[in-house]
Amino acid sequence: MRAATGEVAAVLCLLALAAALDFGYHHAEELEAYLREVHAAHPALTHLHSIGRSVEGRDLWVLVLGRFPTQHKIGIPEFKYVANMHGDETVGREILLHLIDYLVTSYGRDPNITKLLNNTRIHIMPTMNPDGFEATKVPHCYYSRGRYNKNGEDLNRNFPDAFENNNVTIQPETRAVMNWIKNETFVLSANLHGGALVASYTFDNGNSVTGSSKGYSRSPDDDVFIHLAKTYSFNHASMYKGTGCDSRQTFPDGITNGYSWYQLEGGMQDYNYVWGQCFEITLELSCCKYPPADQLEKFWMDNKVALVEYIKQVHLGVKGQVTDRNGNPIPNAIVEAQGRSHVCPYRTNAHGEYFLLLLPGKYVINATVPGFKSMLKTVEIPDNTANFNALKQDFSFSEVSIRTRPASCPKVPLYQELERSSAAVKPTLHLLVLMAAVILLFR
Ligand SMILES: *[C@@H]1O[C@H](CO)[C@@H](O)[C@H](O)[C@H]1NC(C)=O
Ligand SMILES: *[C@@H]1O[C@H](CO)[C@@H](O)[C@H](O)[C@H]1NC(C)=O
Ligand SMILES: *[C@@H]1O[C@H](CO)[C@@H](O)[C@H](O)[C@H]1NC(C)=O
Ligand SMILES: *[C@@H]1O[C@H](CO)[C@@H](O)[C@H](O)[C@H]1NC(C)=O
Ligand SMILES: *[C@@H]1O[C@H](CO)[C@@H](O)[C@H](O)[C@H]1NC(C)=O
Numbered sequence: 001m002r003a004a005t006g007e008v009a010a011v012l013c014l015l016a017l018a019a020a021l022d023f024g025y026h027h028a029e030e031l032e033a034y035l036r037e038v039h040a041a042h043p044a045l046t047h048l049h050s051i052g053r054s055v056e057g058r059d060l061w062v063l064v065l066g067r068f069p070t071q072h073k074i075g076i077p078e079f080k081y082v083a084n085m086h087g088d089e090t091v092g093r094e095i096l097l098h099l100i101d102y103l104v105t106s107y108g109r110d111p112n113i114t115k116l117l118n119n120t121r122i123h124i125m126p127t128m129n130p131d132g133f134e135a136t137k138v139p140h141c142y143y144s145r146g147r148y149n150k151n152g153e154d155l156n157r158n159f160p161d162a163f164e165n166n167n168v169t170i171q172p173e174t175r176a177v178m179n180w181i182k183n184e185t186f187v188l189s190a191n192l193h194g195g196a197l198v199a200s201y202t203f204d205n206g207n208s209v210t211g212s213s214k215g216y217s218r219s220p221d222d223d224v225f226i227h228l229a230k231t232y233s234f235n236h237a238s239m240y241k242g243t244g245c246d247s248r249q250t251f252p253d254g255i256t257n258g259y260s261w262y263q264l265e266g267g268m269q270d271y272n273y274v275w276g277q278c279f280e281i282t283l284e285l286s287c288c289k290y291p292p293a294d295q296l297e298k299f300w301m302d303n304k305v306a307l308v309e310y311i312k313q314v315h316l317g318v319k320g321q322v323t324d325r326n327g328n329p330i331p332n333a334i335v336e337a338q339g340r341s342h343v344c345p346y347r348t349n350a351h352g353e354y355f356l357l358l359l360p361g362k363y364v365i366n367a368t369v370p371g372f373k374s375m376l377k378t379v380e381i382p383d384n385t386a387n388f389n390a391l392k393q394d395f396s397f398s399e400v401s402i403r404t405r406p407a408s409c410p411k412v413p414l415y416q417e418l419e420r421s422s423a424a425v426k427p428t429l430h431l432l433v434l435m436a437a438v439i440l441l442f443r
């Protein structure tokens with residue numbers, strides 16, 4: 001009896017050792033070892049995979065957490081966090097490891113975390129630029145070469161851009177993330193940086209169509225983005241105060257439109273929103289890009305609640321399935337809220353599913369099978385984030401069987417085309433007015 005108890009105690013002690021995560025920097029090998037340990041200790045709750053390799057051949061690890069970690073389940077939204085795409089911005093890399101530790105150790109103990117993991121599939125990528133991190137030898141608060149990947153490219157300028165041709169060679173790290181986004185139906189995401197203290201939201205680039213002449217590049221979902229950014233800043237220990245890092249740069253409520261702060265092209269958050277059907281914000285978490293390790297525990301405590309509250313927002317709005325009369329899913333149907341059409345229309349996935357992040361209120365949801373017909377439904381959206389379940393609204397087209405052609409969204413700068421066509425409309429309008437006047441004169 002005593003021996004058995006001793007054995008149990010020894011096993012528990014080993015498990016505790018395996019789960020204990022220190023507040024220090026974890027280099028590539030330690031990071032991989034930690035992720036493998038977590039997966040070994042929680043095989044039913046986690047799935048570990050590499051989505052590709054960096055220029056120097058390091059794996060780009062993603063740990064997936066949830067009740068069904070290995071695959072998508074209908075109705076369960078996909079969420080992601082990506083950190084350290086600038087290799088010298090290191091706080092996100094470490095606090096995501098602590099978030100993993102917190103989620104797996106709270107499952108089955110904390111009812112809210114249990115429910116969150118039962119109803120959400122959470123993908124965590126602690127580093128998108130492992131080479132840049134290793135290239136940064138010592139903690140240092142300011143800009144360094146480690147920002148870039150091994151080829152000297154800034155990964156947050158390396159994506160296709162919706163506003164201009166950004167003329168860059170897509171890097172292996174970027175390509176891996178683009179394939180990953182194509183592969184999963186991500187709904188909500190954040191991208192963790194350092195060097196400031198603010199939650200910044202799309203668009204980062206802009207033109208006259210999005211209002212950039214007024215210094216703010218507005219997406220059709222601006223209200224949702226402001227809510228998302230505020231969810232983070234107000235649940236953070238101090239971000240909401242908006243004092244930033246020095247008196248010259250303040251951010252009311254701790255948030256900013258990306259373009260208003262500074263314009264950039266080829267950023268990851270605009271790419272997610274335009275081509276990935278995924279709402280992403282950029283979180284700047286520390287004034288010092290690579291702070292000393294003894295500050296990491298404080299950074300984790302400052303961000304812990306915000307990181308969890310932000311994930312819950314994946315359950316905002318409305319979701320459902322589009323099917324035909326036989327209940328077969330209709331992929332590639334366009335489903336959008338009226339008045340909020342996206343420049344590359346949001347479409348259903350292979351299971352006919354859609355997810356739309358919308359604030360509580362009344363909306364008309366338009367489901368369209370391209371070239372066939374549209375179905376409109378009015379919905380009253382409550383705030384369901386605390387229940388971890390967005391409002392459900394399915395669409396059934398009564399025709400027997402419907403096929404849709406997969407639509408690939410062109411990689412050309414989509415807003416540039418819009419700007420051109422709106423410029424082209426003006427002369428045509430003038431001509432019409434002139435013709436109308438001429439007709440009136442001769443009546
Ligand atoms: C769980 O969430 C509810 C609603 O947000 C909150 O009132 C409650 O305090 C939370 N419980 C725990 C244990 O955190
Ligand atoms: C989570 O899922 C497990 C397995 O289906 C179930 O036993 C448990 O009751 C669920 N917990 C909550 C809080 O939803
Ligand atoms: C962009 O394209 C021009 C013309 O093709 C080329 O000269 C230039 O080097 C390119 N710039 C980058 C950053 O690739
Ligand atoms: C894409 O999805 C398939 C099937 O779920 C999976 O086997 C593969 O690893 C995924 N690839 C990436 C890059 O996520
Ligand atoms: C519904 O969406 C389709 C596809 O975007 C569009 O062509 C149509 O005009 C929309 N219908 C209404 C009534 O808004």
Ligand SMILES: [Zn+2]
Binds near residue numbers: 086089193194
């Ligand atoms: Zn950065």
